Amino acid sequence: MQYSFASRAQTLLSSPLRDIRELAKRDSFISLAEELPAEELFPLHSLAEAATSVLSEDPLALQYGEAEGYGPLREWLSQDFSRRKGLSVQPQHILLTTGTQQAIDLLVRVYVDPGDPVLVENPTSPGLLQVLRLQGALIVPVEGDQNGMLPEHLEAMIRQHKPKLLMAAPNFTNPTGVMWSLERRKQVLELCVQHGLLIVEDDSYGDLYFADAKNQGTRIPSIFSLEEPQGKHVLYVGSFSKTVAPALRTGWAAGNRRVIEMMTAVKQMADWQSSMLNQRMLHNLLESKHFQLEDHIGMLNREYATRLKLMVELLKRSAWKDSTYAVPSGGMFLWVQLPPGLNGDALLRASLLKGAAFLPGSMCSAEDHTRECIRLNFTHPGRDELLLGMNLISEAVLEFTARN
Amino acid sequence: MQYSFASRAQTLLSSPLRDIRELAKRDSFISLAEELPAEELFPLHSLAEAATSVLSEDPLALQYGEAEGYGPLREWLSQDFSRRKGLSVQPQHILLTTGTQQAIDLLVRVYVDPGDPVLVENPTSPGLLQVLRLQGALIVPVEGDQNGMLPEHLEAMIRQHKPKLLMAAPNFTNPTGVMWSLERRKQVLELCVQHGLLIVEDDSYGDLYFADAKNQGTRIPSIFSLEEPQGKHVLYVGSFSKTVAPALRTGWAAGNRRVIEMMTAVKQMADWQSSMLNQRMLHNLLESKHFQLEDHIGMLNREYATRLKLMVELLKRSAWKDSTYAVPSGGMFLWVQLPPGLNGDALLRASLLKGAAFLPGSMCSAEDHTRECIRLNFTHPGRDELLLGMNLISEAVLEFTARN
Numbered sequence: 015m016q017y018s019f020a021s022r023a024q025t026l027l028s029s030p031l032r033d034i035r036e037l038a039k040r041d042s043f044i045s046l047a048e049e050l051p052a053e054e055l056f057p058l059h060s061l062a063e064a065a066t067s068v069l070s071e072d073p074l075a076l077q078y079g080e081a082e083g084y085g086p087l088r089e090w091l092s093q094d095f096s097r098r099k100g101l102s103v104q105p106q107h108i109l110l111t112t113g114t115q116q117a118i119d120l121l122v123r124v125y126v127d128p129g130d131p132v133l134v135e136n137p138t139s140p141g142l143l144q145v146l147r148l149q150g151a152l153i154v155p156v157e158g159d160q161n162g163m164l165p166e167h168l169e170a171m172i173r174q175h176k177p178k179l180l181m182a183a184p185n186f187t188n189p190t191g192v193m194w195s196l197e198r199r200k201q202v203l204e205l206c207v208q209h210g211l212l213i214v215e216d217d218s219y220g221d222l223y224f225a226d227a228k229n230q231g232t233r234i235p236s237i238f239s240l241e242e243p244q245g246k247h248v249l250y251v252g253s254f255s256k257t258v259a260p261a262l263r264t265g266w267a268a269g270n271r272r273v274i275e276m277m278t279a280v281k282q283m284a285d286w287q288s289s290m291l292n293q294r295m296l297h298n299l300l301e302s303k304h305f306q307l308e309d310h311i312g313m314l315n316r317e318y319a320t321r322l323k324l325m326v327e328l329l330k331r332s333a334w335k336d337s338t339y340a341v342p343s344g345g346m347f348l349w350v351q352l353p354p355g356l357n358g359d360a361l362l363r364a365s366l367l368k369g370a371a372f373l374p375g376s377m378c379s380a381e382d383h384t385r386e387c388i389r390l391n392f393t394h395p396g397r398d399e400l401l402l403g404m405n406l407i408s409e410a411v412l413e414f415t416a417r418n
Numbered sequence: 419m420q421y422s423f424a425s426r427a428q429t430l431l432s433s434p435l436r437d438i439r440e441l442a443k444r445d446s447f448i449s450l451a452e453e454l455p456a457e458e459l460f461p462l463h464s465l466a467e468a469a470t471s472v473l474s475e476d477p478l479a480l481q482y483g484e485a486e487g488y489g490p491l492r493e494w495l496s497q498d499f500s501r502r503k504g505l506s507v508q509p510q511h512i513l514l515t516t517g518t519q520q521a522i523d524l525l526v527r528v529y530v531d532p533g534d535p536v537l538v539e540n541p542t543s544p545g546l547l548q549v550l551r552l553q554g555a556l557i558v559p560v561e562g563d564q565n566g567m568l569p570e571h572l573e574a575m576i577r578q579h580k581p582k583l584l585m586a587a588p589n590f591t592n593p594t595g596v597m598w599s600l601e602r603r604k605q606v607l608e609l610c611v612q613h614g615l616l617i618v619e620d621d622s623y624g625d626l627y628f629a630d631a632k633n634q635g636t637r638i639p640s641i642f643s644l645e646e647p648q649g650k651h652v653l654y655v656g657s658f659s660k661t662v663a664p665a666l667r668t669g670w671a672a673g674n675r676r677v678i679e680m681m682t683a684v685k686q687m688a689d690w691q692s693s694m695l696n697q698r699m700l701h702n703l704l705e706s707k708h709f710q711l712e713d714h715i716g717m718l719n720r721e722y723a724t725r726l727k728l729m730v731e732l733l734k735r736s737a738w739k740d741s742t743y744a745v746p747s748g749g750m751f752l753w754v755q756l757p758p759g760l761n762g763d764a765l766l767r768a769s770l771l772k773g774a775a776f777l778p779g780s781m782c783s784a785e786d787h788t789r790e791c792i793r794l795n796f797t798h799p800g801r802d803e804l805l806l807g808m809n810l811i812s813e814a815v816l817e818f819t820a821r822n
Contacts, residue, residue, distance in 0.1 A: 015614065015616070015650045015651055015674070016614055017529075017616065017674070017676055017677060018529075018582045019528055019529055019680055020527065020528055020529055020530055020531045020534075021531050023527070023528040023529070023680055023683075023684065026528075026680070026683035026684055026687060027679070027680065027683050032683075035484070048482075050481065050482055051481075053477040053478055053480065053481045054477060056477045056480045056481075058473060058477050058479075058480065061473055061480065062469070062470060062473035062474060065466070065469035065470065065473055066466060066469065066470060069462060069465055069466035069469055070466060073457040073458060073460045073462050074457055075462075075665060076457065076460040076462065076465065076663035076664070076665045076666070077454065077455075077457045077460070077663070077664060077665060078452075078454055078659075078664040078665070079665070080439070111689075112516065112689035112690075112692070112693075113689055113690055115687075115688070115689050115690050116688060116689040119687065119688050119689070123424065123427070123552070124423055124424055124427040124430075125421075125422070125423055125424055125427070126424055127424045127425050130424075141687065141690075144687040145687055148527070148684065148687060178422045210419065210420055212419070212421065246419050247419055255482075259480035259481070259695075260480070260481060260482040261479060261480040261481060261482070261483070261693055261694040261695040262480070262693065262695065263689070263691075263692065263693045270419070270421070272421060273421060275431070276423055276427055276430070276431065279427075279430035279431050279436075280427065280430055280552065283430060283519075283523065283545065283548040283549055283552060284519070284520060284523050284688070285515075285516035285517055285519055285520040285523070285667070285689075286516075286517055286519050286545075287667075288516070288667065289516075289665055289666065289667045289693050289696055290665040291663075291665040291666065291696065292693055292695065292696065
């Protein structure tokens with residue numbers, strides 16, 4: 015049988031992450047390549063209670079539901095927008111999805127035709143690049159710095175390519191961990207409004223903000239919240255995967271009613287709906303007196319901040335002396351520019367032999383740039399694992415730098 | 419803001435099912451339009467136990483998992499193939515999906531380029547037509563009768579269109595409820611092998627088989643099982659949505675390793691993975707000593723067979739005297755050809771005013787044929803509801819036929 019796959023489907027098979035995941039099944043292997051929260055911090059007991067409560071009541075918890083997602087959870091999100099951000103976002107402007115990855119895939123399927131130029135951050139997340147490649151988009155990277163996307167380059171790319179879509183994660187963007195300044199957010203929004211671009215703002219990591227006592231109040235508003243009314247030019251996507259638990263597979267998109275309706279229609283076609291059972295469990299948890307989401311996130315952030323500090327300490331060792339990095343104030347990743355001459359893909363091969371992995375920068379660039387960078391995850395490995403993993407990667411670095 | 423949606427996305431918004439669902443939220447409304455199992459028959463208590471068990475053990479139940487799906491559940495499916503069907507299907511040839519709808523969407527995304535001809539049954543399911551339309555396929559309907567697809571017409575369509583894909587549901591196909599004969603299955607397989615077509619065999623309804631004691635042994639083998647080795651020309655898709663519970667959102671695809679790998683890659687891009695929590699709960703249930711899947715399905719089938727009998731009795735009333743239908747031996751639907759001159763869309767409008775709905779046949783045809791047919795679901799409404807719903811639809815029929 016000669017299988018005849020769709021022309022762009024082959025682009026999907028090239029992910030080195032698949033090989034890393036195969037290796038990572040070995041017990042002793044340490045992966046800093048993934049985008050995983052720490053499972054030992056999940057609210058396991060509270061979710062067990064939520065499951066019992068949901069499954070003791072109503073067989074409809076096991077039935078098909080609405081493509082938009084469970085109504086009371088969309089209502090909760092609407093109230094959360096109001097409570098925490100002072101924004102008015104009605105439930106019918108919210109679609110529940112199987113994580114932010116699905117929200118992004120759905121939007122791209124309804125908004126992008128093959129050949130359409132789409133602006134992305136440079137570097138950006140491998141998952142986003144894959145979605146855009148399968149849809150046949152022309153991927154246009156826009157340069158940024160430690161304050162976010164550069165408005166001058168953005169404007170130049172808009173004029174050159176006439177795109178209709180910009181995709182960005184202004185809070186602790188994947189992979190660099192950069193938090194955009196308020197000024198940049200305003201400038202980017204203004205340019206997109208002026209030229210009629212839709213912005214997809216991925217805020218998957220926004221709640222993982224490692225504030226200390228004195229800068230608690232300085233969280234920077236989302237681009238979504240800077241526009242009034244919300245949603246005209248910005249589709250805001252978020253998730254409970256990093257703040258509660260990924261296996262609930264619950265993310266959301268919030269925005270203009272027409273965009274949400276179109277995404278809902280393709281969602282229904284793609285999988286009818288995400289699990290009502292998971293959405294009801296999550297809603298039950300969030301409404302429970304025994305669980306406070308903000309306290310839970312505070313606990314996560316204290317632990318993740320500690321792990322990040324440990325990683326930064328380990329990067330002070332001699333192996334890394336010619337590398338450069340900026341310490342992020344949140345998120346899940348540290349983005350490291352390797353010592354001169356060192357290539358992330360070659361380092362990964364050496365590192366895999368030692369039993370540790372990270373994400374090579376080449377996977378985060380549409381044009382195969384950022385080969386000299388690597389992305390290290392500090393949220394999943396426990397402290398001991400982190401120490402051991404960094405030791406193994408350091409050994410690999412030394413093998414290269416000692417040669418030069 | 420001028421939203422500029424992808425060119426084919428608009429085709430998604432035309433579903434009258436969305437309006438029916440809005441109406442069906444009213445308490446008194448009775449919908450025979452849906453494809454829902456009976457929620458009062460769900461194993462609620464057993465699943466509550468499974469949830470408690472899974473969430474008391476291992477925080478990994480809440481973590482991200484593999485795109486392919488939870489290993490032990492794929493192992494269970496592999497053993498089930500062997501136990502119940504005598505087939506050897508390895509776990510690595512199985513992908514878990516968010517229901518069969520996602521399995522079909524994923525396959526179409528990796529296998530179909532815009533303009534590619536794809537053969538479908540005529541009539542076929544609205545969900546399949548939507549997937550094919552969004553992908554830009556050329557939909558080629560193949561005629562059938564009460565024994566399944568007609569080989570002569572299939573061969574003619576293959577010669578005329580040179581398609582690479584055929585999609586069919588030989589067990590109680592949606593919407594007609596037809597069960598293909600063994601002979602037809604063999605003929606269709608032979609033609610597809612000869613011309614190098616991949617068959618997607620949707621067996622979502624196959625377990626809902628209303629055998630009586632004497633024909634228990636006469637279940638007809640799947641097309642998938644007729645080929646050796648399995649999977650070369652047939653991708654087999656199935657689901658626990660109809661046999662256990664839809665909210666677990668667990669379906670699967672089984673087939674050739676290359677096809678499964680490609681689907682896994684696009685699955686990962688589309689939503690990373692389905693819920694590991696749901697898959698673990700389902701696996702726990704299936705392995706539990708307190709739950710026997712075959713007994714549970716037997717109970718479902720006895721009740722569904724009774725509801726079908728009731729519906730058939732109600733169709734003997736005078737309103738329906740010039741309608742025709744074949745009583746299916748399983749599945750979820752009864753497909754009725756209306757009295758001459760009556761149109762399903764017009765009847766639906768009249769019926770909605772009375773507070774009842776069904777699926778109009780026009781939604782099941784690529785070429786807007788089968789307007790004179792309607793699809794009635796007999797699994798979801800309880801007996802009283804079924805009686806009331808059929809009364810309301812009968813009234814609507816009489817309004818038309820009385821006029822003539």
